Amino acid sequence: MPWSKIKADSNEPDFYTESNNTGRRITYPESVREGLRQALDFDDRVFIMGQGVDDPGGMFGTTRGLKEEFGEKRVFDTPLAETALTGIAVGAALGDVRPVYFHNRPDFLLLAMDQLVNHASKWYFMFGGAVNVPLVLWACIGRGWGSAAQHSQALQGLFFHVPGLKLIMPCTCFDAKGLMLAAIKDNNPVLIMDHRFNFKQKGIVPEHMYTIPIGKGIIRRSGKDVTVVAVSHLVTDAFYAAEELAKQGLEVELIDPRTLRPLDEALILESVSKTGRLVIADTGWKTGGVTAEIAAVVAEKGFSFLKAPVARVASPDVPTPAGYTLEEAFYIDKEHIKNAILKTMNFKG
Amino acid sequence: MHGITEKKKINIFYDMLRIRRVQEHIESLYLKDEMKTPVHLYTGQEAIAVGICSVLRNDDYVSSNHRGHGHYLAKGGNLKALIAELHCKKGGCSKGFGGSMHLVDTSVGHMGSSSIVGGGIPIGTGLALSIQMKDSRQVSVVFFGDGAADEGVLYESFNFAMLKKLPVIYVLENNQWSVCSHISARQPDENIFHRASQDLLLTQKIDGNNVIKVYGAALKAVEHARQGYGPSFIECETYRVMGHAGCKNQDSKEYRDQKIVEAWGKKCPVKHFQNLLFKENILATEDLADMEKQIAREIDDAFAFARKSPLPSHEDLYGNLYCE
Numbered sequence: 001m002p003w004s005k006i007k008a009d010s011n012e013p014d015f016y017t018e019s020n021n022t023g024r025r026i027t028y029p030e031s032v033r034e035g036l037r038q039a040l041d042f043d044d045r046v047f048i049m050g051q052g053v054d055d056p057g058g059m060f061g062t063t064r065g066l067k068e069e070f071g072e073k074r075v076f077d078t079p080l081a082e083t084a085l086t087g088i089a090v091g092a093a094l095g096d097v098r099p100v101y102f103h104n105r106p107d108f109l110l111l112a113m114d115q116l117v118n119h120a121s122k123w124y125f126m127f128g129g130a131v132n133v134p135l136v137l138w139a140c141i142g143r144g145w146g147s148a149a150q151h152s153q154a155l156q157g158l159f160f161h162v163p164g165l166k167l168i169m170p171c172t173c174f175d176a177k178g179l180m181l182a183a184i185k186d187n188n189p190v191l192i193m194d195h196r197f198n199f200k201q202k203g204i205v206p207e208h209m210y211t212i213p214i215g216k217g218i219i220r221r222s223g224k225d226v227t228v229v230a231v232s233h234l235v236t237d238a239f240y241a242a243e244e245l246a247k248q249g250l251e252v253e254l255i256d257p258r259t260l261r262p263l264d265e266a267l268i269l270e271s272v273s274k275t276g277r278l279v280i281a282d283t284g285w286k287t288g289g290v291t292a293e294i295a296a297v298v299a300e301k302g303f304s305f306l307k308a309p310v311a312r313v314a315s316p317d318v319p320t321p322a323g324y325t326l327e328e329a330f331y332i333d334k335e336h337i338k339n340a341i342l343k344t345m346n347f348k349g
Numbered sequence: 350m351h352g353i354t355e356k357k358k359i360n361i362f363y364d365m366l367r368i369r370r371v372q373e374h375i376e377s378l379y380l381k382d383e384m385k386t387p388v389h390l391y392t393g394q395e396a397i398a399v400g401i402c403s404v405l406r407n408d409d410y411v412s413s414n415h416r417g418h419g420h421y422l423a424k425g426g427n428l429k430a431l432i433a434e435l436h437c438k439k440g441g442c443s444k445g446f447g448g449s450m451h452l453v454d455t456s457v458g459h460m461g462s463s464s465i466v467g468g469g470i471p472i473g474t475g476l477a478l479s480i481q482m483k484d485s486r487q488v489s490v491v492f493f494g495d496g497a498a499d500e501g502v503l504y505e506s507f508n509f510a511m512l513k514k515l516p517v518i519y520v521l522e523n524n525q526w527s528v529c530s531h532i533s534a535r536q537p538d539e540n541i542f543h544r545a546s547q548d549l550l551l552t553q554k555i556d557g558n559n560v561i562k563v564y565g566a567a568l569k570a571v572e573h574a575r576q577g578y579g580p581s582f583i584e585c586e587t588y589r590v591m592g593h594a595g596c597k598n599q600d601s602k603e604y605r606d607q608k609i610v611e612a613w614g615k616k617c618p619v620k621h622f623q624n625l626l627f628k629e630n631i632l633a634t635e636d637l638a639d640m641e642k643q644i645a646r647e648i649d650d651a652f653a654f655a656r657k658s659p660l661p662s663h664e665d666l667y668g669n670l671y672c673e
Contacts, residue, residue, distance in 0.1 A: 047482065073482065079512065084471040084505030091475020091489075094460045095410070097482050114502075118465045119472065125669045127453040127461050128444025132672035164670055187672040 006144040012172055012203040013239045015220040015254070019174045023206035028173050028198050029061030031205045035177035036063065036100065038209045039184045040070045043098065046184060047074040049089065050102030050138075059102050060140065060199055082111035086137075090120045090189075093135045098184060106139040106155045106193060120189040121164035136183045140194040141232075141283065144327060149319035156193050156231070156282070157289035160260050166190040166214055167261040171235040173203030175258060178212035185211055195283065197233035217264035219271070223251030226277040226341055229268055229294055230254065234281045234313075234337070241338040252341060260290060268294065269302045276307035277347075279340045281332065286314035308347035311340040353564065355631050361403050361560055362622055362632065363640055365395040368419050369619050370644045371428065374652070375418075375435065376596050383656075384435040386448035391419030393558075393590040396618035397522050398423035400563025401490055401583075404571050405458075410480075410489040412473030413462035415450040416522075420492050425457035428647060433655040439665075440658030446669060458487075466527075467493060467500030470519070474506040477517035477580075488574040489517045496527030499535050507580070511549040514579035518570045521582070522557060524589035529604040543584075550582050557585025558618040561625075588613035 011025070026034070039046045048063055054077050058064025067075040078085050082103070089099040103109055109116065116137070124132045142152040159167050166188055170176045176198070183190040220235060221242055230238035235256045242252035253271050257264055272278050278298055282290040291312040298310060313336045321330055353361075372392045379388060391398065398419035402411070405424070413420040421431060427442065434441030435449050443451050450464035460476060463469040473491030480487045497503060498521055510517050525532045543552060551573050555562045563585060570581035590613055592600025626632035 045482075079505070079508055081505035081508065083502045084474065084509060087468070087471025087502065088475035088478055088506070088509060091412070091460075091472035091477070092479045092482070093475070094472065095476045095479025095483070095489075097479045114465060114468065115471065119463060119468055123461060124672050126443065126447050126451045128441070128446040129669045129672065130443065130453045130455055131461050166671075 007197050007200045009200050009202070012201045013236055015239050016218065017172050017174045017204070018212075019204045019206060023174075023204045025202050026173060026205050027061070028176055028201050028203070031173040031177040031203070032062040032180055033064060033066070034205070035180040036066060037069070039100075039181060040066065040074060042209065045097045046100065047076075047097060048100045048102065049076055049078050049085070051078055051080060052104065053077060053102050059104060060196070063102065082108050083114060086112035086115035087119065089135050089137075090115055090123070090133055093133045094123070094131055098134050100136040100138065100184060103137065103139040105142055105151055107150050107153050109137070109139055109155065116165070116189070117162050121162050124188065125164055132187050133189050134187045135189045136180075136192065137189070138192045138194065140196055140199075142196050143331070146322040146324070147320065148322035152320045154283040154285075154315060156260060157284045159191055159193070160290055160293060164189070165261065166259065168192045168214065168259050169232045170194065170258060171198055171232050171256060173201060173205050175212055177205055178210050179214070179258065181209060182211035182214050186214060190214070193232070195232045201236075212258065215259050215262040215264060217255055217257040217259070217267045219253060219267070220256050221252060221254040223253035223275070225251045225275055226279060226344055227253045227255060227268070227271040227275045228279045228281065228337065228341065229257060230281040230337070231257065231260070231290060232283055234283060234332070237334040238281055238337050241334045241341065244338065245341060250341070250345065263294070263297070265297055265301070268298065269305075272298055272302050273305045276305055277344045278306070279311045279313065279337065279344055281313040281337050281340075283332075284315060285317050286312060287317050289314060308344045308349070311344045313337050313340045353561070357403070358626060358631055361399055361564070362626055364399045364403070364423055365560065365619050365622060366640060367644050367647075368395045368399065368422050370641075371422065371648060372418065374648050379596050384449075385437060386435055386450075387594045388435065388449045389416040389594050390591045391416055393613070393617065394522055394524060394587050395419055396560035396563050396622070397520065397557045397585045397587065398492070400560045401492075401518075401520055401567045403564060404567045405490065406487065408458055409487050410458045410460055410473065410476040412460060412469035412476065412489070412491045413452065414466070414469055414493055414497065415462070415464040416494065417450070417452050417462040417492070420462070421452045421454065421459055424454070424459050426452065426454040426459050429651045429654040430454065432651040433658045436655040436658070437660070438655055438658035439661050440654060444665075444669075445661040467497035467502045469493065470497060470500075470503050471506045474510050474515060474517050477510065477515035478513065480516050481513065486575055487516070488571055489515075490520060491517065492520050492522060494527070495521065495523045495525060495532050495536070498523075499527070507545070507550060507582070510580035511545070514577065516574035516577070517580045518567070518574060519580065519582045521584045522587060523584055524587050526589045526593070526605075528593045529601070531605070545582070550580055551578070552582045554584045554586070557587035558616050558621060560618060560622050588616075590614050
């Protein structure tokens with residue numbers, strides 16, 4: 001099944017963003033590209049590297065035309081050597097330039113773990129603040145079309161574990177640009193974990209440069225009955241689930257954390273203190289992953305708020321299969337989130 | 350001899366002697382347990398760090414490893430901050446967060462040392478990329494051992510440095526030992542980088558215990574880098590006369606032939622250079638005595654500073670996670 005049929009191009013749902021409809025409606029890759037273009041234009045130290053950033057496709061469109069505009073010194077292809085190239089990006093950052101290193105899939109980040117976890121994330125701490133690593137890494141989770149076990153992993157749980165690394169998972173066109181610019185401006189290593197499903201969307205994006213604070217989540221929809229924390233493109237699924245349930249008189253409060261590390265715990269706890277019920281939805285594996293951590297935070301700091309057990313919607317603990325019937329069994333969507341919300345609502349203690 | 354002035358020779362000798370005395374002093378006090386960090390002493394390899402760094406500018410970069418005291422001092426790193434770091438004190442170069450294996454002094458281009466074997470190699474390569482992007486005519490030197498030459502990241506880094514003609518100098522300190530594993534158990538006779546094209550990677554293999562040879566090789570490599578010709582690789586043959594970590598008497602005698610260790614001990618780079626300077630009448634016995642006195646005073650001051658420096662508090666633990 002070609003990519004275009006896996007998820008149709010569509011407008012973003014009408015949920016809350018800060019754009020206030022003051023921009024134009026553009027595609028998600030156009031939004032990322034606009035942020036990168038403005039950063040390259042604004043600061044001579046910024047450069048983009050990665051396999052295929054200068055090819056005609058331009059990393060799903062995000063880097064298209066940037067080499068032509070800014071030259072091959074600032075937008076360049078790299079050898080297939082993720083360990084060294086990540087270290088090279090770290091070194092360049094130490095030398096006061098600002099790399100943005102693109103990986104088309106997070107699966108390949110595993111080859112970069114030594115430099116990412118042992119070096120980039122620790123350099124500031126380990127030297128008592130004497131040096132810092134302003135580095136942006138970007139990777140985009142694949143899904144569907146038989147991408148299988150090594151081309152579609154949602155590995156945010158692994159990176160979520162690492163102190164010193166900031167981890168962002170955007171889901172709107174507005175956030176894709178604003179968080180990219182915030183990551184480039186940040187003086188620490190920041191990993192942006194995007195998702196191919198986001199790339200099918202169009203949304204309202206202002207033309208000017210703006211940043212979104214890293215570490216702050218946002219309420220996409222207000223409600224009093226149950227809190228849903230959803231990550232990446234599942235925010236969209238959760239929003240549609242909430243709209244359907246609203247017709248049955250159930251008001252869901254939907255939180256998009258936007259940043260996983262540092263996590264906006266206060267926003268989640270505040271919401272749960274009001275609703276008493278929590279559903280967490282993440283594209284990654286269940287065990288030891290993002291849903292496990294957020295559930296633990298609420299169990300630890302908001303236990304008295306809870307009227308029902310926390311419900312988790314996450315990928316099953318098996319690798320991604322290729323076949324489309326198996327994919328159907330593997331992936332979670334709106335219905336899974338809806339069922340989890342209903343189960344939480346129907347809990348009788 | 351490569352046109353080195355007498356003054357330069359004296360400075361080089363002083364720096365080598367100073368590193369040796371600092372290492373000996375650390376070793377003599379190590380078992381008192383005031384320095385609670387695993388030290389990997391640089392004794393016996395002084396000619397390499399000093400020979401290389403003596404041709405560098407203050408703003409040139411060095412990337413270093415777990416056996417890094419020599420690189421730090423040769424590049425001009427602050428001695429008091431080093432000794433305080435070994436005591437894990439707030440006055441240390443890494444404020445007590447790094448210990449012996451994580452030294453830094455950005456004021457002299459030392460951007461931090463990694464204790465993951467080979468970890469500093471791509472970072473030094475990336476510093477060279479930043480130089481090229483800034484067009485700042487600096488060079489980036491990466492010190493690493495034969496253990497790091499086992500790692501694949503070295504070859505990935507060479508490839509990128511050659512591709513982009515980066516101003517980076519890879520300095521392999523082949524001391525033959527990775528903990529208790531001899532190089533013969535880990536690598537064939539000659540590494541593949543000795544077969545790299547000289548156009549792409551200027552390659553030199555030298556006696557790493559002869560500081561004049563190291564100086565000459567470094568001069569050539571630095572000139573090559575500053576002219577924009579690209580990376581170079583210098584293999585310095587030496588020997589780890591000490592154990593892997595800690596004091597000499599903590600090292601097992603069983604994994605290697607002690608006669609070989611003793612023979613290498615006699616090829617001491619400091620003694621060798623000292624004798625040469627005596628022979629050339631550049632150094633007199635009184636000069637040496639003055640140097641020893643000056644170094645001893647500096648070492649005493651550094652240890653006094655370290656002892657007086659406060660320990661980091663429990664609250665400090667969370668202070669250095671993110672940079673503002």
